[in-house]
Amino acid sequence: MSRRFTFKGGIHPPHSKAQTARLSIEVFPAPGKVIIPLQQHIGAPAKPVVKRGDRVSIGQLIGEAGGFVSAPVHSSVSGTVLSVGPFPHPMGKQVIGVEIENDSAEEKQLLSPLNKPWREAAQGELIQMVQAAGIVGMGGASFPTHVKLSPPSNKPIDVLIINGAECEPYLTADHRLMLERTEDLLTGVLILKKILGAKKCFIGIEENKPDAIKLVNKLLSDSLYKDVTLARLGAKYPQGGEKQLINAVTGRQVPSGGLPMDAGCVVQNVGTAVAVRDAILGGIPLYERVVTVTGPTVKNPKNLLVRIGTPIRLLLEACEVDFKATQKVIMGGPMMGIAQSDLDAPVIKSTSGLLVYDKVQPAIREYPCINCGRCVAACPIHLVPSRLAKFIEKESIDEAMEWNIMDCMECGSCTYVCPSKINLVHYVKLGKFHAQAKRAAATNK
Ligand code: SF4
Ligand code: SF4
Incomplete structure (x- = not known):
């Protein structure tokens, strides 16, 4: 465990995580209305299976996958469908979504659970449940998870890497999840490992999260996890990039134009691993996630468990953002996040954080390249x-x-x-x- 894993290149921006790193996850109340986009993943958008006036429950399918590289979408509240149509999306365009009025009854319609212990289930059965639960990469890439778990037979996977790097400054959602749902995370890891048939698994955590490293390592001492190793990662951006993580942990290089499976690896985010556990053991589709709300103009920063489809404005209000002083809202981290132009855009499956800034850098004059390298x-x-x-x-x-x-x-x-x-x-x-x-x-x- 004393070994430190890292990669060549990268930068060291300030971590800026102190505002929220010690704050437990709080449940954000379900809003009166949600707008759930049918495109929250890489691939074909989901197709609506509900219409205006339909009654829906929490976890009920509202959009079926538009193909293999796609993901179904589920309701995050119980209530009545108000409309299906174009709505603001965090990616900055209008996207077809389902608007649902919450009746606060909190009725649920979850997936049928497995009729046997997960260890006895076939790989195909487990993948089918992951697919039915609409799980996508929750670290930001939002690639449908069932696709990543179905590599072609000529690309055998021997290493599973769980990404707990959270290398973007400010964000602490994954950090808190590792601290607060550690056993669930490790169960998810074992399920993913079984699905892939991987011989070895690494959980990569950046060394700026010593409490998470200590806790995960303590649980890994159980013989149940004998093929799972904690990899202490150097705190460097972009340590959480798939190619950088694979190189740091295994020494392998993903070839140019290739995918992690070309190096015999699959990388899954810690949030995704927890979502897989919840789907397989609880039949719970992906309808909520942890979001960090932080930044210079946030008076009361938080890590929140939020229903998908909640307008981001509500989260900012709950965290007492000074709207007058705010000049920029970013979904995600400061390095790769997306600036938001409409605060009515909703939280989606890949929303790891909302970062609120008071100063926007003025247009900076570019000078000629000095070939410094x-x-x-x-x-x-x-x-x-x-x-x-x-x-x-x-x-x-x-x-x-x-x-x-x-x-x-x-x-x-x-x-x-x-x-x-x-x-x-x-x-x-x-x-x-x-x-x-x-x-x-x-x-x-
Ligand atoms: S943005 Fe592209 S070119 Fe620039 S450092 Fe990152 S990977 Fe390299
Ligand atoms: S000055 Fe030129 S070589 Fe130096 S970092 Fe900028 S683009 Fe690269």
């Missing part, structure tokens, strides 16, 4: 951001692709360290957009 040293994917930015500036998309622009994970580390204040991640995102359009055009020819 800091962006290259910081890039966790070992790209050359300065060169990629130059390619994009002169619209040389092919050259940018040859220099693996599509491998960029948009972590922002390059921009963070650049002394010339060049917004490198902006150039790279733009380049990826053009490269994707070019690929799509070539496919459609």
Whole structure:
């Protein structure tokens, strides 16, 4: 346990977690009305299976998966469907969602539980329940979990990594979950390990969470967890990136353009592991999650257990945000989070936090590149951001692709360290957009 795992590259922004790291998770009351988007995951949107006037219960299916790479959506309250239509979405666009008026009856309609102990269930049965529960990656990527748990037979998985890094500054939702639902987390880990048939499992936790490391390690001493090891991770951003975590813990490299399964690994977030446990043992679909509400203009920061579909404005009000002083609200962390333009947008399955700022940095003047190489040293994917930015500036998309622009994970580390204040991640995102359009055009020819 004394060994410290890390990766090459990355940055050290201030952790800024003290505001909420010691605050227990509080249950946020279900709101009078929820708006539950049918697109909360990577892949095809779910299709509505309810209409205006229908009565629904907590956990009832309201949107069926739109394909294999998709996830069903469930009601987070009991009540009446007011409408199905376009609503503000945290990604900044209008998305079809289901508006439900809460009758506060708290009636539930959960999934049928397994008719046998989970250890005796077949892998397929367990995956089916994970799929039916609408579980997606809760660390932010929101990739449907059942897809990750179904790698093709020519990609055997021998290592499962549980991601408890929570490397984004400010966020503490995963930290609190590891402290407050430790046994449930470890049960989820064993279920995931069984599904994948992985020989080995690592739980990666950054060393800035010593209480979580101590507690998880104590429980792991039970022989039940003999193939599960705690990996103490260096506190560095983006330690929680899948490729960085795999490299830090196993020494393996995910090849350019490849996926974790190409390195024999699957990575699952701690919140996802708990959700898997709840689905398999309790038949509970994913209709609530832990959200950290924090930042300079929050008077009363909290870690909250929130129903999916709760408008973010209600959380900000409950945490006594000074709206007059607030200039920016971000869903997620400061490095990779999404700025919010409409506070009526709801909490979704991937909402790890709401970060509220009083100052927005004025547009910063960019200076010429001085070839210092800091962006290259910081890039966790070992790209050359300065060169990629130059390619994009002169619209040389092919050259940018040859220099693996599509491998960029948009972590922002390059921009963070650049002394010339060049917004490198902006150039790279733009380049990826053009490269994707070019690929799509070539496919459609
Ligand atoms: S090029 Fe992409 S992956 Fe590399 S540091 Fe910049 S944003 Fe991160
Ligand atoms: S960090 Fe900025 S100034 Fe330094 S090489 Fe990269 S782009 Fe140029």
